[in-house]
Amino acid sequence: MPDASTTRPPEALPEDELRALDAHWRASNYLAVGQIYLMGNPLLAEPLRPEHIKPRLLGHWGTSPGLNLVHTHLNRVVKARDLDAICVWGPGHGGPAVLANSWIEGSYTETYPEVTRDAAGMARLFRQFSFPGGVPSHVAPETPGSIHEGGELGYSLSHAYGAAFDNPGLVVACVIGDGEAETGPLAASWHSNKFLDPVHDGAVLPILHLNGYKIANPAVLARLPRQELDELLRGYGHDPIHVTGDEEMAVHQAMAAAMDTALDRIAAFQSAAREHGATDRPRWPVIVLRTPKGWTGPAEVDGLPVAGTWRSHQVPLAAVRDNPDHLRRLEEWLHSYRPAELFDHDGRPRPQVLECVPAGARRLGANPHTNGGLLLRELPLPPLEEFAVPVDTPGATLHEPTRVLGAMLERVMADSAGRRDFRLVGPDETASNRLQDVYGATGKAWQADVLDVDEDLDRHGRVMEILSEHTCQGWLEGYLLTGRHGLFSCYEAFVHIVDSMVNQHIKWLRTTRALPWRRPLASLNYLLTSHVWRQDHNGFSHQDPGFIDHVLNKAPEVVRVYLPPDTNTLLSVADHVLASRDYVNVVVAGKQPSFDWLPMDAARAHCARGAGLWEWAGTEDVRRGPDVVLACAGDVPTLEVLAAAQLLRRHLPQLGVRVVNIVDLARLMPHEEHPHGMTDAEFDALFTPDKPVILAYHGYPWLIHRLAYRRTGHTQFHVRGYKEIGTTTTPFDMVLRNDLDRYRLVMDVIDRVPGLPVTAAAVRQRMEEVRLRHHDWIREHGTDLPEVADWSWQD
């Protein structure tokens, strides 16, 4: 590997500062190794013996020295410049490094007082690491100063941008491992710089750490010729600064110079934009740090090269407890950091180690931006009545629910304009999802070139649109985790793209429930529209309502699913989710014109209940109760159920029909399993314990069975939903093909309710006939049967 090189001569750093930085780095390396191996004798006060070694060696050494180097040098610049900075630690398993640094700077002990900054605390720090009941081996919610789960790779850079948006004073460093850099989400997120406003946003400083190897393979970017890598990074819109080496002091010099160069450039770009009105898109710096994997660890073990290779990915000396030679090698390795110079006899870091460490909230482990709930303010939400649609009679008027929501969001954007703590993200679908009124208050963030024909592009906009669901999700997560608010609008079909990302966010939120020092965050809110029931264009290819199933597998204390059936209920749900904390809220709502059922006050009350009886839609004799329950969840199912109720009222007026609408899907779950779940008594009161229930549901019908299988009346439940039958066709044909249509629902009722009058058979026959007539009509005309389209409630 060539010597360290950068744009500034390495003599810039004074010798004493250099030594202090190196002491800090050695201390953090020592503590990282200690965490992986030791459960006793933390300061090597006595010769290392097998019983000092953990029974199972877990953790990842390979990435740790590089992360420690970055942390040391971030400390230096934060202190020297009084910088408000945080760092996103992308390399998944960097736990030992980040924990070591937090312990050194004291933020760890402040967060976890039992892990004191002395020998006893060091022993605890070591023992708890990747130990049963202890702390995970990667950066996690438990880690002070972190906003980024180190489990699944790919999201560090989009998280960093999310943190930087609307935080003009903040610098977000982001270490990207050369493994993570191969993932799709990371590769896409480099272009985030086209959306970063140098005036209102902070800066992101990516640090691409090329240590050469992943688990068992070389990393692609690490094997590019230098020129090709530079072209790639410049093509991403960055200006690379290289730090390369394996000679400690030279690398310190180079890294210090690189940090200064990068921060000087960032400051210059910000000043040009903020003070001089520059509108050129800056070529933001990126630091390319090329140091050996497992640097300062064993060069070779059992005759094979280790440092600088994939063999140092996890635990370089694997047999320490049983192999005396490995034990001796570990002891030498630990001593190579000269711990006596770094820690006093009580195990406290010596002053030289602490020289580079900033104070108070400037410490990376204590910056309040990494515990966003500390900074979170209530989002100003307007009175819904100003946006509500008037509903005198159910089903008399049509509105596009998401369009009305767009007007409400415009107000939220306007009312948060001064504070800039609300963003709307989406993959180029905001207008397609009919939320475009929001552009009245703020445009679409865009720092690239603008042409005359463009509309609504806005250097300072807070609507974020990039054709990458991953980037949208990562941006929003980073934004929320640093104490702001937002909404992700997405076609229902494409939200599965972020399945694994939302997994991690849900788990993050769940874990923080047990961490009182983590303050509540604004919820992650999804608006899923352009949903599965409209396949006019594309048909079957990618439609899928299963995101609901996916999130309902997750922690019930975090997950909420709402299916507002009309415009006013959507407003009420939106109001609720935007004000909520620490949830992942999934809201499914249509964008097509659809009937208004409830006036605003009733909508609010209905949504607050989450599920309830719509007396006005049924024909139940309240004294004797219903003969059948028609239940619905979702806008299209609600329409079909109400149409079916009307058909039943007309054709079988003596039948007692109860109509139940479900907005909050978790209401169906047992009370013991979800905080929103109904008690059995409530459930039986609403659905009856013994009457047939025909439930029309937006998504996969079997989900309802899995939620409700324990209920008394469950065997009487007959669920209609999306049976994975789709094609290029009309909206009504979709419901018909999936047996969710009004005629089929009437037939279901007739098939299931005992003791109906003899006329019922004829009614059933008529229903069947309409379905067949529809079948013929659509083949010929390409449109729905007129009597389907012309239908209106209670005509």
Place this chain on the structure above:
Amino acid sequence: MPDASTTRPPEALPEDELRALDAHWRASNYLAVGQIYLMGNPLLAEPLRPEHIKPRLLGHWGTSPGLNLVHTHLNRVVKARDLDAICVWGPGHGGPAVLANSWIEGSYTETYPEVTRDAAGMARLFRQFSFPGGVPSHVAPETPGSIHEGGELGYSLSHAYGAAFDNPGLVVACVIGDGEAETGPLAASWHSNKFLDPVHDGAVLPILHLNGYKIANPAVLARLPRQELDELLRGYGHDPIHVTGDEEMAVHQAMAAAMDTALDRIAAFQSAAREHGATDRPRWPVIVLRTPKGWTGPAEVDGLPVAGTWRSHQVPLAAVRDNPDHLRRLEEWLHSYRPAELFDHDGRPRPQVLECVPAGARRLGANPHTNGGLLLRELPLPPLEEFAVPVDTPGATLHEPTRVLGAMLERVMADSAGRRDFRLVGPDETASNRLQDVYGATGKAWQADVLDVDEDLDRHGRVMEILSEHTCQGWLEGYLLTGRHGLFSCYEAFVHIVDSMVNQHIKWLRTTRALPWRRPLASLNYLLTSHVWRQDHNGFSHQDPGFIDHVLNKAPEVVRVYLPPDTNTLLSVADHVLASRDYVNVVVAGKQPSFDWLPMDAARAHCARGAGLWEWAGTEDVRRGPDVVLACAGDVPTLEVLAAAQLLRRHLPQLGVRVVNIVDLARLMPHEEHPHGMTDAEFDALFTPDKPVILAYHGYPWLIHRLAYRRTGHTQFHVRGYKEIGTTTTPFDMVLRNDLDRYRLVMDVIDRVPGLPVTAAAVRQRMEEVRLRHHDWIREHGTDLPEVADWSWQD
């Protein structure tokens, strides 16, 4: 927009050829517009009237002229060079263009004889497009010549590489839209060129089509300065060739020159590698095609610019049926292509239009590589007995199941070495998943630099490892769709990353069931290992067994889920899935040493049944039947169930315990809902209709309820599984925390079986005590309680 420019002077193409190419292009443009608008009067034989217009206008014009241009020019080079070429059409909604071209070249009529290549067929072609019961608006399984679903964007380039691997004679063109280029999966897949072997693989020619806009926003790459874009593409390892313009003839000239240049370079690289042993990684060409969105469509509509803007994304003239001016404009637009020059009076393409069209299987819509089942050969699978582990007594030996599978895969690799039609893909996890024996037969594909310390890297290797699940999945899909075989090995936790990709592949396979001309493909096989029950390192952060739930929401005729409980059953399942066709098989198996239960012949018989009684493990009196059924699905649950059975045998010997193991999860589903589903009689015979069933399952327990809720005995089912409780801990602590442990299962039995002897309460108490003792022990020692670890079956 500047004039057309390229590396070759535009006068190269003779005037008559130029005119013929333009005629072909105009014909395809005419047909694309016709598909979007017309349901009658296809040749404009009479003035256009509202009744000729479809009632609902759907489809995407914007991308069509660009795709048509590419198709025309691919035709030219395929014919001129007798090229074996296919094209992956990335822009999602390019249906009208690709269908138009297939119809012109005749492959459409050969596939769908009712859509004749004359006026009547043209009318059918138009009417069926995005029409109820017709064909989808994007490239789909129904489209001849396609291997790429146009629904969800991001996968075109990885599909193209998958098609090119091990097809040395094939050129795979791949049109990438500037929208798709923003997605993560696409961004990652550019680096596929580091894995393409110029000797044994074909070539991929990416054509980046910058038409400037997505649905409603400018595209990021289209707004990069030319130099920055070139740097990006060179950084991706490509050498860009630009074609830019909006003057038809100049663009034809430039495009022809660009195609020739690109193909000459490809041929030169291949020849250097194949004939002269060159090992430099080629800088493969990429064509950057910059033409206006909706080119040749209406320049402006209702006073707003349309061509060249996002307004031409879908239907530029939206009100044709009601607005006479729009109708007139459409007629002018159609006439602008001079249809009379292109089609004869019977609607047949005139000779000039067909001049560039290649013949037979060289046509892009007829190349057999795009209907891979035509080329598929049986994969040579070795006799399993050669790899089977000997099992004289159940639970007497331990093996790592995936390691043994690795040996079998080595043989498959060796036996397919000459044919090169099997690949193993994985995100840098092959060795971690303990399949590394496979390297004995072939190494890891790698064309970048190699260092001395590297191992198993192989220019010609067929193991594919890149840290991008998306790229792995896309490669494998492309490989399978072109008629080859493969296996994707992945940590269970990370497979959710490809949730939405597998959705599309399942839907593709399901759709092809109704297309007899599409021949069966090798199944897409997942090996999910490093599964949810091992969280030693990382704990909770991203673990999730929900991929099974995800795929089981999909078409039952396509989806199969297998949970082999030991090494020999894994071999049997692997043998089965590798020989199967048109399925998505999900195999979940551990990599840790685990007990062997079944000898090979019994394993084979058990897997063939999919679920069955393990008599040797139970204590059932066959005459009176069991008192309780202990069922298990998955390796860890099987161990716990067998341990529980042993505890019961020891402590409650009079209890009749039946042990059932489930390998094929769909066996639990109703026979009517899944072809593998048991009949009710089979189910009742296995599980009893009325006895308590304690079922220990690998994943989320509620999945079992949703599969089995209709069964007679379902109310007696008590399911234990992964309750989303995880942390950094030992394997046994994981099962204990999720109440899946043997002691808990014994307690479940005692709680549920009526009429047990009085000693049962004491047994229950002892079980409880062990659990508490474990709790204390692990806190102190960091290991499992010795009596858990020392346990062995039937000691």
